[in-house]
Amino acid sequence: xxxxxxxxxxxxxxxxxxxxxxxxxxxxxxxxxxxxxxxxxxxxxxxxxxxxxxxxxxxxxxxxxxxxxxxxxxxxxxxxxxxxxxxxxxxxxxxxxxxxxxxxxxxxxxxxxxxxxxxxxxxxxxxxxxxxxxxxxxxxxxxxxxxxxxxxxxxxxxxxxxxxxxxxxxxxxxxxxxxxxxxxxxxxxxxxxxxxxxxxxxxxxxxxxxxxxxxxxxxxxxxxxxxxxxxxxxxxxxxxxxxxxxxxxxxxxxxxxxxxxxxxxxxxxxxxxxxxxxxxxxxxxxxxxxxxxxxxxxxxxxxxxxxxxxxxxxxxxxxxxxx
Amino acid sequence: xxxxxxxxxxxxxxxxxxxxxxxxxxxxxxxxxxxxxxxxxxxxxxxxxxxxxxxxxxxxxxxxxxxxxxxxxxxxxxxxxxxxxxxxxxxxxxxxxxxxxxxxxxxxxxxxxxxxxxxxxxxxxxxxxxxxxxxxxxxxxxxxxxxxxxxxxxxxxxxxxxxxxxxxxxxxxxxxxxxxxxxxxxxxxxxxxxxxxxxxxxxxxxxxxxxxxxxxxxxxxxxxxxxxxxxxxxxxxxxxxxxxxxxxxxxxxxxxxxxx
Numbered sequence: 001x002x003x004x005x006x007x008x009x010x011x012x013x014x015x016x017x018x019x020x021x022x023x024x025x026x027x028x029x030x031x032x033x034x035x036x037x038x039x040x041x042x043x044x045x046x047x048x049x050x051x052x053x054x055x056x057x058x059x060x061x062x063x064x065x066x067x068x069x070x071x072x073x074x075x076x077x078x079x080x081x082x083x084x085x086x087x088x089x090x091x092x093x094x095x096x097x098x099x100x101x102x103x104x105x106x107x108x109x110x111x112x113x114x115x116x117x118x119x120x121x122x123x124x125x126x127x128x129x130x131x132x133x134x135x136x137x138x139x140x141x142x143x144x145x146x147x148x149x150x151x152x153x154x155x156x157x158x159x160x161x162x163x164x165x166x167x168x169x170x171x172x173x174x175x176x177x178x179x180x181x182x183x184x185x186x187x188x189x190x191x192x193x194x195x196x197x198x199x200x201x202x203x204x205x206x207x208x209x210x211x212x213x214x215x216x217x218x219x220x221x222x223x224x225x226x227x228x229x230x231x232x233x234x235x236x237x238x239x240x241x242x243x244x245x246x247x248x249x250x251x252x253x254x255x256x257x258x259x260x261x262x263x264x265x266x267x268x269x270x271x272x273x274x275x276x277x278x279x280x281x282x283x284x285x286x287x288x289x290x291x292x293x294x295x296x297x298x299x300x301x302x303x304x305x306x307x308x309x310x311x312x313x314x315x316x317x318x319x320x321x322x323x
Numbered sequence: 324x325x326x327x328x329x330x331x332x333x334x335x336x337x338x339x340x341x342x343x344x345x346x347x348x349x350x351x352x353x354x355x356x357x358x359x360x361x362x363x364x365x366x367x368x369x370x371x372x373x374x375x376x377x378x379x380x381x382x383x384x385x386x387x388x389x390x391x392x393x394x395x396x397x398x399x400x401x402x403x404x405x406x407x408x409x410x411x412x413x414x415x416x417x418x419x420x421x422x423x424x425x426x427x428x429x430x431x432x433x434x435x436x437x438x439x440x441x442x443x444x445x446x447x448x449x450x451x452x453x454x455x456x457x458x459x460x461x462x463x464x465x466x467x468x469x470x471x472x473x474x475x476x477x478x479x480x481x482x483x484x485x486x487x488x489x490x491x492x493x494x495x496x497x498x499x500x501x502x503x504x505x506x507x508x509x510x511x512x513x514x515x516x517x518x519x520x521x522x523x524x525x526x527x528x529x530x531x532x533x534x535x536x537x538x539x540x541x542x543x544x545x546x547x548x549x550x551x552x553x554x555x556x557x558x559x560x561x562x563x564x565x566x567x568x569x570x571x572x573x574x575x576x577x578x579x580x581x582x583x
Contacts, residue, residue, distance in 0.1 A: 184434050184442050191431045194420035201380065201414075202481060203406030203435030259422075316463075 009182070009323025013174040013265050017043065021167040033163050035276060037231075040166050042268035044173040044224055046252040047261075051177060051217035053250065054258035055186060056210055057193030058108065061246050062119035065126045066096035067221035067228070068240030072136050074226020075235045079144050080135075085152070089226045096222025097215045104211035111196070120243075127241040141236035162231045166224065173220050178261045180216070181323065189213050190259070244289055248275075251296045257306025261323050266307055271295075333358040333489055333520050334379070339388035340544075341371070341378050348374040350544035351388070356489075361511065361521045363535030363552075365528075367565050370541040372524045373415060376491050380412055381405045393488060409437035411487035413478035415494045415524070421467030425458055426450065428466045428477055429484040436485020449484050456480045456510060472503045476510075483514065490514065492523040496530055508534050528566070532556065532575050540565060552576075 020040060024033045049063045070092030077083040077091055107118040131139045152158035180186040188209045191199035200206050229235040248271065256267025271292075278284040278291055303310050312319050334356040341349040349371040356362055364372050378385045379392075381402040389398040392408055400408075411432070420428050429449035433440045440448060453459040456476045461469065466477055475495055482490055492511070496504050508530055515521055525531040531538065532552040540548040540555060542564040548555055555561055556576045562568075566575075 182442075184445075187427065187431060187434060187442070190423055190427070191420055191435075194422055195418045197382075197402075198414070198418035198420065199431065199435075200402045201382075201406060201412060202432050203403045203437075203485065204431065205403045205435075 005320075007178075008320050009261060010175070010178045012262055012321060013178065014171065016265055016269070017167060017171050017174060021164065024163065030159070033160070037163050037166060038276075039269055039272045040163075040170045041224060041228060042249075042252060042272045043265050044166070044170040045221055046249050046256070046264035046268040047170075047173040047177045048217045048220040049249045050253050050258060050260075050264045051180060051189075052214050053253055054260070054264070055180065055189040055193060056213045057196075058210065058214075059116045059250070060119045061116055061243070061250070062123040062126070063217075063221065063249050064243070064246040065123055065241055066100065066218040067225045067245075068130070069099055069126065069225070070096040070222025071225025071229045071235055071240050072130060073222075075142055075144070075229045076136060078148065078226065078230060079142050085226065085230050088230075089223045092226040093219040093223035096218040096225070100215045100218030101211060104214040108210045108214060109207070123241060123243050123246060127237055130240065131237045137235075139237060141234060141239075143234045144230065146233070159231060162227055166227060169220070169224055169227070174261060174265060176216065176220070177264075178323070180213075181259075181261050185209065185212075193259070247296075248289075248292055251292050251299075254296060254299045254304075254306055257308030257310070257312075260306070260308040260312070263306050263308040331358050332356055334390065334392055334522075336379070336390045337388055339375070339378060339390055340386045341374050341383060342386045347544050349378060349385075349541075352541070352544075352546045353388075354539060354546065354549060356520060356522065358488075358520050359515065359518060360536040361515050361523065361534055363531040363538040364522055364524045364541065365526070365531060365538060365555075365565065366541035366547075369543075371544040372541055373493055374544075375541070376412065376493055376522075376524065379405075380410065380491060403435070406436055406485060407439075409486075409488035410491070411436060411482035411485040411489070412491035413475070413482050413493055413495055415497070417471070417474040417478050419466035419469065419474050419477055422465055424462065425453065425464055425466050425469070425477060425480075426462040429453055429480045432481035432484035433486070436487065438486050445484070448486070449480075452480045452483045455483070455513075457506075471498050472500075475499065475507070479510065483519075487519060489520045489522070492521060492525075494524055494526065496525055496527045504530055528575050 020036050024036050045067060052058050052060055073095040074088035074092035077088040078085055103122060107115060110118055130136055136142065149155040149158045152161055188204040191204050192206050192209060196206055252267035252271045253264045255271060256265065257263030275288060278288040284291060299306065305313060308322050312322050332355040336352060336354050339349060339352050340347065352375060366372055377383045379390060381400050381404065384399055389396060391397060392410060397405065397408065426449050429452055430445040433445035433448040450459065453462055456479050458473060458476055458480055469477060479495065496507055499507060504527060511521065511534055535552055538550065538552055538555045539546060540561050547564060548558045548561045553576065
């Protein structure tokens with residue numbers, strides 16, 4: 001009886017994602033479904049970024065590379081090697097996890113601004129590598145033969161399936177995020193975020209904890225990448241590694257509240273809806289990214305804890321529900 | 324010295340030096356620390372006391388020398404390895420995990436210290452320790468909202484939650500008012516009575532004379548004296564290097580007597 005109360009913090013995150021999936025099912029409109037596909041993708045990516053940015057305190061400007069690399073590896077396996085999408089998604093996740101492990105060993109010992117700068121370099125290097133890697137189609141990228149969709153019940157059915165699979169992955173992302181946040185491993189990460197030296201003095205094995213947090217945060221985008229580009233039908237370097245998306249993910253996490261489970265979900269939903277509005281508005285459509293910049297500035301200046309963080313500080317009674 | 328050799332040494336430091344470039348911060352220091360005692364570490368500012376802590380704790384590698392903890396050579400171990408072996412410390416400049424609650428701060432100590440507790444046991448240990456250091460009423464508060472005296476106690480609580488065998492206290496009394504100092508000294512004695520060995524760096528002379536079983540004196544990185552508080556207060560070298568005024572030493576001993 002008491003047991004479910006302990007996990008009250010998981011309630012809202014799960015409800016939001018299930019609500020989106022059910023809502024889309026009920027309306028049955030492909031346009032609504034496509035709009036919420038990007039919302040779910042943003043929720044999953046922002047939640048995964050939060051594990052390294054929000055829990056561990058390492059600002060990464062390269063989170064999108066895991067999405068891009070996973071996407072490329074998975075797309076290549078589906079289009080050139082004839083793998084099934086599901087296996088390709090797992091392979092994409094594995095590739096992203098391995099990259100994060102190697103990167104973690106190489107640059108996670110850097111602190112603060114130095115780590116952030118290194119990730120910008122990594123983002124650029126990754127894009128340059130893929131642009132020049134012939135098996136992945138170089139600068140042109142790769143296309144999917146439309147025949148492939150037949151295995152998944154035709155193109156229209158494949159699009160719909162992709163949406164519900166993504167909803168499942170988003171659900172897994174927030175559950176993983178919650179499990180980390182409420183675990184001993186997560187407590188160690190939070191300690192690292194607050195003061196890495198003090199955490200180590202208390203016995204937190206920071207090098208390992210940081211690396212594993214980074215690997216877990218990379219696997220989820222690596223799984224989503226193949227699904228996204230499978231649905232798109234083609235993949236190109238600038239679609240797979242847009243630096244601006246890495247920044248937008250940071251805005252989402254900061255807007256909702258870094259280091260909380262619910263924050264990135266709210267931040268991603270709000271930002272993605274706002275972005276949709278801005279992109280279609282005649283005034284803002286060209287300066288949509290500068291709105292993101294101004295938004296980030298305002299958050300950092302006035303609500304550094306984000307919406308959920310602010311609510312938790314303001315109304316301690318809500319803490320059990322808002323995690 | 325014979326008395327010391329009879330008791331098991333929890334920490335043995337042999338010829339440890341630490342150089343920072345040309346600066347010799349700790350110079351060939353050797354001592355044994357018997358289990359269950361409070362050892363005071365005193366000396367002028369810049370004498371190398373905190374550096375010695377940092378070497379034993381694994382923050383800096385020793386340039387020369389070796390040290391062993393509970394009979395095992397631990398020279399060059401990392402800070403988190405020392406924590407797992409049962410060494411805990413507090414910091415001169417407090418390092419609270421600001422955005423975590425007071426209880427979570429103590430839980431970090433319990434989870435990752437010598438006992439490797441799971442979260443629910445860590446919460447229980449944390450609450451016991453917070454009760455002991457007098458912070459239990461603030462368990463739900465963010466650590467950043469505590470005042471200096473409370474943050475000092477939080478450092479202590481985190482270290483104790485790790486259930487260490489040896490506790491290094493770096494100026495736990497600095498910045499506290501006289502009544503806070505008395506309360507903290509009482510806490511420190513109780514910790515020793517629970518069987519935890521303590522090394523404390525301190526500048527509050529009457530306090531350290533009062534609470535220590537033995538005292539080491541460092542000056543310019545060198546160990547210049549070692550002995551009971553009485554021996555240290557009457558040691559000519561120590562008076563010259565640190566205490567300055569011979570009358571001060573007498574007065575300290577008188578205060579010590581009154582304090583008992």
